[in-house]
Amino acid sequence: MSLDLVFPHTFVPWFRAVAPHIHAYHGKTFVVAIAGEMIAAGKLNALVQDLAILHAMGMKLVLVHGFRPQVNDQLKAKNHPARYSHGIRITDEVALDCAQEAAGQLRFEIEAAFSQGLPNTPMANATVRVVSGNFLTARPVGIVDGVDFMHSGVVRKVDGVAIRRAIDIGAVVLLSPFGFSPTGEAFNLTMEEVATSTAVALQADKLLFLTEVPGVHEDPADPETPIDTELALADAERLVASLPAPLTPFDTAFYLQHCVKACQGGVERSHILPFSVDGALLMEVFTHDGIGTMVVDEKLESLREATSDDVGGILQLIEPFERDGTLVKRSRTEIERDVATYTVIEHDGIIFGCAALYPYPEAGTAELAALTVSPQVQGQGDGDRILKRIEHRAKALGVKSIFVLTTRTMHWFIKRGFEQVDPEWLPEARKKKYNWDRRSQVLVKKLP
Structure with missing residues (x-):
């Protein structure tokens, strides 16, 4: 049987099946956080194509990128050690310079990817404008358990009004994990905290982490068990409380704690998705079962x-x-x-x-x-x-x-x-x- 005969019988029912999701999410706000490892794995262009599709369907997007491997590569090139404590990078002067270089390079690559428009590609006829800026105010982590984190910081405030104004006129807002103090100091932040704080400030409809991990396993102690596709907020809170403090992205609570914080702050849905699966973002948004783990805030509707x-x-x-x-x-x-x-x-x-x-x-x-x-x-x-x-x-x-x-x-x-x-x-x-x-x-x- 020819492709011309088969294709309509598969494509048309599928497209009709996703139509309710398109209607439901038109005009909704998504904060999408991508691990730097995804970009290092060469998956940026495919993600940008998927984001452009969401943008064309009327979804308002904020993109937050990480840069752990890129900063570590810069440090290695300078023969300087990458140091962590409590799961947070210790950012000395050399690490701060490396982080700034990595952020600049990644921002350039992401903006270039959104500017593609070659015929016969998903980006053909796409017009996506990317807006970046000093939307984040930060303060230093300080000294914790005797460890001086130097130029590592935490989010103090997100300028949600300015971000909302940009996405309301059709731009995609791109945030790097950097914040600035009122005195003009720059602080290295974590991608996870920036994404979570931004989603809460915007009261986003979804926070989606594209990560190194496939989601939360039904038995967190056994990675062979299936992925738990949906966790009620109360169940996720109990799970995080029962686990040791996460130190690496592969610890169950590493991303899950941020999903919990987002839902506690008013974000209805937060997701952990594997970037290793091509089209994971589209599958999570447009299919019934999704592909990763979704944490659901059920405070209003039990x-x-x-x-x-x-x-x-x-x-x-x-x-x-x-x-x-x-x-x-x-x-x-x-x-x-x-x-x-x-x-x-x-x-x-x-x-x-x-x-x-x-x-x-x-x-x-x-x-x-x-x-x-x-x-x-x-x-x-x-x-x-x-x-x-x-x-x-x-x-x-x-x-x-x-x-x-x-x-x-x-x-x-x-x-x-x-x-x-x-x-x-x-x-x-x-x-x-x-x-x-x-x-x-x-x-x-x-x-x-």
Whole structure:
């Protein structure tokens, strides 16, 4: 079969599938932080092409670059040691000069990359203007545990108003990890702190770290375990508190602590992505499961397991859907008995979404039941968030798949990776309760 026949059948459905994300993120503010190792690995041009795509779709971008390997190369060329303490570079006069040289060179390379416009490349017809400036005020780290950090600094203030003004007129703001004191002194900052402080100052919609690590493993002590694609802020806070102080980017808490700080400061979503995967930024933004780890601030909208106090709210939520036949009717006694199997989304004490998970361990699967979102908030992603939480619960139980029975919403599930199977596929215990008169469709999703 020719490419002309195959391509539309793959491209068109894919493009339509990402359209909701394009609509959702148009006009939103993203702070993208890139490790200097990414640039050293020769991946700058591909990233800039992806950023240009986001820019063309109406997303407002602030780019923060790191320069650890570039500064270390400069120091090595000058036969001067690179010194660290507490995970922070000790910046003496020589290291400060090297940092300034590295920052200047990287800024030049990044601006040149955004200026590309060759035909038949993703940058063709792109017009992206890059704005840099003294947006950061800093103060010295000082002396910590007897160690003088000299010209290393911490962010004192971010000029969010000026940055916002620049991105609102369509520019991409580029920040180097340098800040200046009111007396004109320059301080070497960390890329991670600059990105986090900037995201908080702008109340950005996303903070995305493109890093040397793939994300946070489900078992941080075992790098062979899968990546945890989503962490609630409370869970991320507990994880950071349980880990030793990070000293290198490969320590679990190194980037995670900044994701936590950003969410605590009002950033709704923060992400850790592997720069080793081509197109990681696009996959994280435009696909349902993403590719790295996302930390989610759930202070305003609590996604959690249900308690006995939620029975009334669950009943009130699902009752209209039972009445019109979308859901099978469940009694209060049944919900009270099974309440521990439910996951809910609540806001200000009101349940806006729910779902239940019934495991069939002997068959290696579990049933997703009563997935419901209030009509008041449908279309805002609550169904996706509940589904992801259910998938996490199912994986924790050790099952390999989840299934759902539905008469009216099969297309919603198919878009999210479910496949239709014959009712005979059902576990024996569930098959005995299958209502053949209702003729529900059975859909299954394999868990990674």
